[in-house]
Each structure stands twice: as structure tokens, then as C-alpha cells.
Amino acid sequence: MKPLGLPKFKNGHRWVAWVPTLWLLLFFLIPFLVVAKISLSEAAIAMPPYLPVIEWVESGVAQIRLNVGNYLFIIEDPLYAASYWESVRIALVSTLVTLLIGYPMAHVIAMSPEPRRTLLLILVILPFWTSFLLRVYAWIAILKTNGLLNSVLLHVGLISEPLVILQTDVAVYLGIAYTYLPFMVLPLYAALSRLDRTLLEASADLGATPWVSFFTVTLPLTLPGIFAGSLLVFVPAIGEFVIPALLGGNDTLMIGKVLWNEFFANRDWPIASAVAIIMLCLIVGPLMWLNRLQAKQEQGA
Template sequence: MIAKAESPSGQRHSAGAQLILRVLQQFPPYRWTQARLLRWGVRGRTAVIAIPYFWLLLFFLVPFIIVLKIAFSETQIASPPYQPLFQWAGDKVLEIKLNLGNFMFLFEDNLYWKAYLNSMKVAFISTLLCLLVGYPLAYAIARSRSTWRNVLLMMVILPFWTSFLLRVYAWIGLLKNNGFINNFLMWLGVIDQPIVMLQTDFAIYVGIVYSYLPFMILPLYSNLEKMDLTLLEAAADLGSRPFKSFLTITLPLSMPGIIAGSMLVFIPAVGEFVIPALLGAPDSLMIGKVLWTEFFSNRDWPVASAVAIALLLLLVIPIVLLQRAQSAEARGAHR
């Protein structure tokens, strides 16, 4: 039965794989590594786990610990521009200097408070707008004929494959004072003075909604697509109007998709740098931009690290929400 399922195409694939295996086994470093690992008692299974594990520990976890360390150390004019946190203070006593100054600085300086609050506000409004644009689209795709669905979905993802930077750039040309939208509206005679749109918060909202729309649509679509439509039929049979059925059935059932999509937009939007830098006002306060400036212009690594830690703490709640929504979706899929 299984042998029959492996049709010609299957055989072609495994012939290729067999070739890869043959070549690998003849390849001296592979054999050497295999023999060496086996002598150390490392089985293939252990190696499969250990290689990515080690990579992530080294390049993902350890960096955070270092950032945490730098956030608690003092600035100095040197390279690297911070003082070591651990020092051997004579007699082999490890001295740990915790300097809360950087965090106190964040609390005291209004700039950081404003930047955090403004980032949250901008991310929240953009997420809401993204949901307003994305939900109808995801809904329409999920309820189209199945032959159309994949094409429409591909069309949603297609812009995502082109450069993010260039998609943001496209909006500069649209939103400028003598840009496309203003020219069009003036040609129509709706306005006679250009509306200032570029370098405002509005431009940042548009940029975020435009760039992150696929992140909103995909989880919503996968939720709406597997919804049990017989529930809606039952409601219709019992005399419920479509709009009421939508509010009482579809909307509550799509909640995990709404939460997952919203968090996937909200989390990166809070720390966004490119969009406020290109579309926002030069003095627009977004925390990603503040961190960038502290780091690249002021070269104050300890304060930049403290900003990063504080940003991470702010994002803990949305990240937990996202994981809960995703595991709820996964459970729903297995049911």
C-alpha cells in the first residue's frame, strides 16, 4: 500500500536524497565528524538538538544577559563605552556594581516617558486601524470560492515579499504636500490647499497599517476559514439576521484570530524605527527611534540598553497574550 503511494514522483525524490546521502558519506569531514561524535558518545539525536540549541543560547540568550549587564553599568568615554559590571576587586572577590542610574534617568527624564506612551498610543491606534482594514478582507477571502481563496491569499502576501523599506518609501510620494493624493484632491477641486500628511502621526498610522496588514490578515483568515458554517445556517433558520449572526457568532468565534493578529501587529509596531523615521515628524517620539538615537548619535550604550530592557518589559504582556491566543488556535485545530 505504502509502496504504491510512492508513485514515480516519490521515487525521483528519494533517488535524489539517496545521492545526497551517498555524497555525504563519501565526504571526509562528514565521516570524521560522525566518528568523532560517536566516540564522545554523542548520538545523532543529541547533535540535532545541540547545534541549534547552542546557536540560540549564544546568539539570542547571552546577548540579552549582556544588554542587561550594560543597562546597569556606567557610561565611560572609551571603546566599548561602558564600565564593566563585574570586576575582580583584589583578593579574588567578585565585585558586582549595580548602577540603577540609567533606569533612574529614564524615570526622571520626561522624554522617555513621552516616547513610551506615544509608542503605545501609535501602536494601539495602528493596530485598531489594521483590524478595521484587515478583518473585512480576511472575511471576504475566507468566504470566497475555494478555487479563489489561494489566489487571493497569495495576492495578500505578494507585497510582503517586496522590500519593506521600499513599500514605506512609496508612501512618501503619496503623502507629500505636492504628492499624489494632494494633487489628485486638488485636481478634483475638493481642496485648494494641500493637506499636510507627511511628517504627521497620520502618516505613521498609514505606514504601519500598510506594512503589517498581512500579519493581521493571515491569522484572521486561518481562523475564519475553518469556522463551522453550519452554525450560521442554524442561526439563519432560527430567523437571525446576517448582521446579528455575525455579531453573536462569527465575531466571538474569531476572537483568537483577532488577538493573534492584533498582537502580531502591535508588538513590532511599538518598537518600530523605519516608519517613524521616514514618514513621521523629525521630532516624533517613538521609543525605537529614541533607542536608535541614543545608540548611534549619542553613543550612550548604557542608556540605550536600559531603554531596550524597559521596552522588553512593556512587551511582556502582549507577548504572553499572543502565545495564549496561538495555543488556543492550535487546540482548536486539533479538535
């Protein structure tokens, strides 16, 4: 049989692949190289505020000055290590909180009959239709000392004096969990709705109570969904700037804030760039490792 298709674009798939490649090249690789270049330069009171890496010293001779001092500075100053660690810690806790809220939600949605299922899914995505900043400000109104939450709790009599939540890490966890919840719920929902229900009938038939069934069948079979959702929350949460800036306290020192300070307050673009490059390496390293692990697992299965 003659193969169908458009003979003119016989290598159509190659052309299609060019689009994302070009996109990544333009908007990811080139900016990355620019940032990498700045991170290797020296700060200066100038416009832009750093010295060029490549300079024509005399005709026909280019001088390349690579300044690794920024990196050395970051490694030596414990402030940076502390804020990297703080970022990872807050991102980890937030991811865990998101997972603990998101998994039951995804489970309920996946087990719901149509049309309730679609409705619930829309409700999960609905907050995206309003401004992100507005929603974070709304959390300030809820969490502040004389805010909604405290008034309600005081009124009901559960507490006798207002809880201090705003400007603590707890507010940051809540903010991140709230903001990134859909990124957790959607992959979990996909994994859970793919789960073959007869497997749960089989486990129940063999004597497993619903909880045992969950831990021996549902959970292991939805691990890929848990991985995917957690990465989608964890990775952006590490670099999160707005949420800790608005909801966190002064002692909540996440790397995004440090970067912002270096860039705007200190106007030290090279240090800020170096901070960004190190953060990228810190995220990409484990990510690639996880990716390979998962690929290996799929191969082995």
C-alpha cells in the same frame, strides 16, 4: 504490535527540541544578557563606550559594579515615560487600523471560492517580495504635499488645498498598517476559514440578519484569530523605528527613535540598553498575562 520508527533515535524528539533551544540561547538569551549587562554599567568615553561591570581590582578579588542609575534616570526623566506611552498609543491605534482593514479582507478571502482564494492570498503576501525600505519610501511619494494622493484629490476637486499627512501620526498609522497587514490578515484568514458555515446558516435560520450573525457568531468564534493577529502587529509596532523616522514628524517620539538617539547620537550605550530592557518588560508582561488568559479560556471552554 512493535512500535515503528527509528530505534537508533529513540529519543528523537528530545534532539529535535534542542535545535530551537540552542537557537534561542544563541540569538536571544545571550544577546539579552549582554544588553542587560550593559544597561547596568556606566557610560564612559572609551571603546566600547561603557565601563565594565566586573573588574579585577587586585589579584583574586573581582569587583562587581551594578549601576542602576540608568534605570532611575529613565524613570525620573518624563521624556522616556512620554515616548513609551507614545509608542504604545501609536502601536494600539495602528493595530486597530490594521484590524479594521484586515478583518474585512480576511473575510472576503475566506469566503472566496478557489482558485480566487489562493490568488487573493498571494496578493496579500506579494509586497513582501520587494524591499521594505522601498515601500516606505513609496509612501512618502504618495503622501507628501505635492505627492500622488494630494494631486489626485486636488484634480478631482475633493479638496482645495493639499492635505498635510506626511510627518504626522496619521502617516505613521498608515505606514504601520500597510507594512504589518499580512500579519493581521493571515491569522484572521485561518480563523475565518476554520469557521463552520452551517453555524451561520443556523443563526440565519433562527432569525439573525447577516450583521447580527456576524456579531453573535462569526466575531466571537474568530476572537483567537483577532488576538493572534493583533499581537503580531502590536508587538513589533511598539519598537518600530524606520516607519516613524521616515513618515512621522519630529514630534512623533516613539521609543525606537529614542533608543536610536541614545545609541548613535549620544553614544550612551547603557541608557540605550536600559531603554531596551524596559521596553521588553513592558511588552512581555502583558503578553504573558494574555497568554495565560487565553489558556484559561481554552481550558474553560
